Amino acid sequence: MERKEALEIVKAQLTEHRYVHTVGVMETAIELAKQYGADEKKAELAAIFHDYAKFRPKEEMKQVIVEQKMPSELLEYNGELWHAPVGAFLVEKEVGITDSEILDAIKYHTSGRPGMTLLEKVIYLADYIEPGRHFPGVEEVRELAKEDLDTALIKSVQNTILFLMKKNQPVFPDTFHTYNDLITNRRIIK
Ligand SMILES: Nc1ncnc2c1ncn2[C@@H]1O[C@H](COP(=O)(O)OP(=O)(O)O)[C@@H](O)[C@H]1O
Ligand SMILES: [Fe+2]
Secondary structure, three states, X not given: OOHHHHHHHHHOXXXXXXXXXXXXXXXXXXXXXHHHOOOHHHXXXXXXXXXXXXXXXXXXXXXXXXXXXXXXXXHHOOHHHOHXXXXXXXXXXXXXXXXXXXXHXXXXXXXXXXXXXXXXXXXXXXXXXXXXXXXXXXXXXXXXHHHOHHHHHHHHHHHHHHHHHHOOOXXXXXXXXXXXXXHHHHHHHO
């Protein structure tokens, strides 16, 4: 699918603000893909559609999670997590994208998962550091992303966990597992 068509499709699903964010993620994801050797076209499409389901009603997302037999544990945690797996499902069903690497990058863009693929890492990180993001710690992660993908990813996952914990919010465990996986495998390499 061409970029223009993909952007038109997703624009209809998003607010203007979220659309601008999406274009930022797209540009950042392509840059990261170039830098770290991921598939640029897949990065482009995964980025464009990563927040496809962001504004679906909570009830609709809940229904998809139940009907598609996604982990029911998701329903016990922040509803903000749901748009990622539900988005992957709807992008296949409604947009017709069938590439499993693209769909998985959408599916895991919020929680991460142990054993993330290169493309999944690129999308997670691009979502975190795109130029429209302004929050404490983002500049440090932008700098790390210039040097090493996993180091930047670890920092962004740590920041996300710390952010939730400081607000006394529950943390969906996949994000802890992502952190443990990244930090453990990095130690083996070093
Ligand atoms: N492990 C987690 N447990 C609970 N909430 C999480 C977890 N990881 C991320 N979130 C929350 O999910 C929300 C959406 O995250 P994300 O999809 O990365 O960004 P965006 O808001 O751009 O869609 C954020 O508010 C974040 O704090
Ligand atoms: Fe998102």
